[in-house]
Each structure stands twice: as structure tokens, then as C-alpha cells.
Amino acid sequence: MATNGRADHGSTQSEVIIRATDVTVRFGSKAILENLSLDVRRGEILGFVGPSGAGKSVLLRTILGLNAKQAGTIEVFGIDYERASTDERLAVEQRWGVLFQHGALFGSLTVLENVQVPMREYLTLSPKLMDELARLKLDLVGLAPDAADKFPSELSGGMIKRAALARALALDPDIVFLDEPTAGLDPIGAADFDQLIMTLRDTLGLTVYMVTHDLDSLFTACDRIAVLGDRKVLVEGPLDTMLSFDHPWVKSYFHGKRARTIATDDQGAAGAAGPQGA
Ligand SMILES: Nc1ncnc2c1ncn2[C@@H]1O[C@H](COP(=O)(O)OP(=O)(O)O)[C@@H](O)[C@H]1O
Numbered sequence: 001m002a003t004n005g006r007a008d009h010g011s012t013q014s015e016v017i018i019r020a021t022d023v024t025v026r027f028g029s030k031a032i033l034e035n036l037s038l039d040v041r042r043g044e045i046l047g048f049v050g051p052s053g054a055g056k057s058v059l060l061r062t063i064l065g066l067n068a069k070q071a072g073t074i075e076v077f078g079i080d081y082e083r084a085s086t087d088e089r090l091a092v093e094q095r096w097g098v099l100f101q102h103g104a105l106f107g108s109l110t111v112l113e114n115v116q117v118p119m120r121e122y123l124t125l126s127p128k129l130m131d132e133l134a135r136l137k138l139d140l141v142g143l144a145p146d147a148a149d150k151f152p153s154e155l156s157g158g159m160i161k162r163a164a165l166a167r168a169l170a171l172d173p174d175i176v177f178l179d180e181p182t183a184g185l186d187p188i189g190a191a192d193f194d195q196l197i198m199t200l201r202d203t204l205g206l207t208v209y210m211v212t213h214d215l216d217s218l219f220t221a222c223d224r225i226a227v228l229g230d231r232k233v234l235v236e237g238p239l240d241t242m243l244s245f246d247h248p249w250v251k252s253y254f255h256g257k258r259a260r261t262i263a264t265d266d267q268g269a270a271g272a273a274g275p276q277g278a
Pocket residue numbers: 027032050051052053054055056057058059
């Protein structure tokens with residue numbers, strides 16, 4: 001009865017790089033997540049949705065070991081972070097990158113210095129090499145070279161998201177966690193960001209775990225979607241699975257007026273630009 005979040009994984013051939021099993025998280029007497037199970041597969045863009053306040057950020061922080069859980073296990077790259085040795089933890093931390101929901105950049109550091117923060121924390125590199133690496137990361141996320149010496153307050157919202165993404169990519173991670181990365185961006189900025197995420201997945205073989213409210217992202221960028229509701233993963237699978245799933249919130253979300261508009265607009269573009277294309 002408990003592990004109903006894993007309906008879709010069955011006999012998949014793709015490697016599972018995150019496996020959450022029967023995870024329960026409470027704050028005081030209030031359960032936020034209860035017996036939640038979820039798999040993330042290597043190389044996919046997983047979109048994670050659910051009502052505001054449902055616990056999407058809590059789950060992300062729990063996966064990252066920043067938030068205690070009361071029950072269940074979470075394995076990342078086959079390692080149970082909670083039980084891992086210090087060396088194993090350090091190794092895991094270098095294989096993931098994070099863009100937190102409200103964790104933009106350090107305002108007192110330049111963009112270049114922000115990107116170098118994880119490098120300083122985990123690696124021993126010469127200043128020259130760190131500069132070169134950080135500039136490569138900025139180039140990777142589509143920021144012009146002159147952004148490097150700017151402070152966050154001098155950047156647009158879209159540039160801040162890109163710089164934060166460059167920082168998440170600083171250590172060449174296998175997976176990036178993005179918590180509402182396109183929130184606050186205009187639709188074109190958001191679409192550009194989605195395109196960047198797809199390009200990075202294709203060129204770097206990155207796995208992307210993206211919490212999002214953005215229906216455009218879900219329709220165009222995500223290979224699979226997981227829905228959080230009633231303290232667990234209600235359903236996970238491709239968009240088609242969402243569209244045929246019988247649950248009030250899932251139905252109103254994926255069949256609402258806004259969703260229908262996107263689905264219609266996308267019919268031409270999805271084949272060419274969607275994750276299955278090329
Ligand atoms: N450290 C905390 N202590 C107590 N309650 C928390 C804490 N972090 C989150 N919550 C609560 O957990 C619930 C889920 O929050 P959150 O994961 O941020 O939702 P969302 O799905 O919008 O990301 C909210 O009710 C929030 O108030």
C-alpha cells in the first residue's frame with residue numbers, strides 16, 4: 001500500500017541514479033512527505049510538480065541531506081548519503097549541482113567569484129585555472145565574457161539564473177537540481193532557459209531534476225514528470241501518463257485552459273524541438 005509512487009519504473013533499462021524509497025518527513029507533528037518513493041534515471045530531464053506548499057523543496061533538500069527524514073532511504077549514485085562516510089559524502093557532493101529556489105548568487109561576489117565558490121570548497125586549483133574554468137562555465141550557459149566581472153545586482157533576472165546555473169555546473173556534476181529555475185522570468189527568457197537545459201543534457205549527458213510550475217517547461221523540456229500530492233508521488237511518467245491520470249489536481253493542472261493552449265501551440269514545434277526530437 002505504501003510504495004505507490006514507483007508505478008512506472010518496472011523493467012526500464014536506464015540506470016537509476018536517485019532512488020527514494022518510503023521517505024517520510026515531518027516538521028513537528030505535521031507530515032509533509034509520507035512513504036514517498038521516486039526514481040530518477042540517468043540522462044533524463046525530470047519535471048517535478050505539485051501544488052504550492054506540497055513539499056517539493058522539502059523533498060529536494062531531503063535528497064541533498066539538508067533536511068532530516070524520519071523514515072525511508074535515499075540512494076544517490078547507489079550511495080545512502082545519510083549513512084555514508086565523510087569521503088563518500090564529499091565524492092557525492094561533487095557529482096551534484098544545485099540551483100536553489102531562493103538561493104540566487106552571493107551579492108558581494110562577482111559572477112566569476114560566485115561560480116568559483118564550489119571550486120574553492122572542493123578543489124585545490126590555482127587562481128588562473130579557476131578563472132579559466134569559471135569563464136568556460138559562463139560560456140557554457142550563454143553568458144557574455146563581460147558578465148564575469150559584474151555583480152549580481154547589475155544583472156537581469158535571466159542572467160542571474162544562468163550565472164546560478166554556471167555555479168551549479170562548476171564541478172562538472174552528473175546531475176543538477178533546479179528548484180523553480182524559470183520562476184520570475186518572462187516567457188521568452190523561460191523558453192531560452194529550457195532550451196539551454198535541453199542542450200546541456202544532450203551535450204554533457206547531464207541528468208536534470210527540475211522542480212517547476214512552468215507548463216511550457218513540462219510540455220517541451222521534460223522527458224518524465226512526477227507529481228507530488230497527498231504527501232507522496234501521485235504519478236510519474238511521460239506527459240501522456242499525466243494527461244490520462246485520473247486525479248482532481250492532476251486533471252485540472254494538465255487539462256486546464258492554460259495547458260490546452262500550450263498543447264495546441266506545441267503541436268508543430270514539439271516534434272522538432274521536444275526532448276525526443278533529433
Ligand atoms: N524547516 C521547516 N520547518 C517547518 N516547516 C517547514 C520547513 N520547511 C518547509 N516547511 C513546510 O513544509 C511545507 C512544504 O514546503 P515546500 O517544500 O517549501 O513547498 P513547495 O512544494 O512549494 O516547494 C510547507 O508547509 C512549509 O511551510
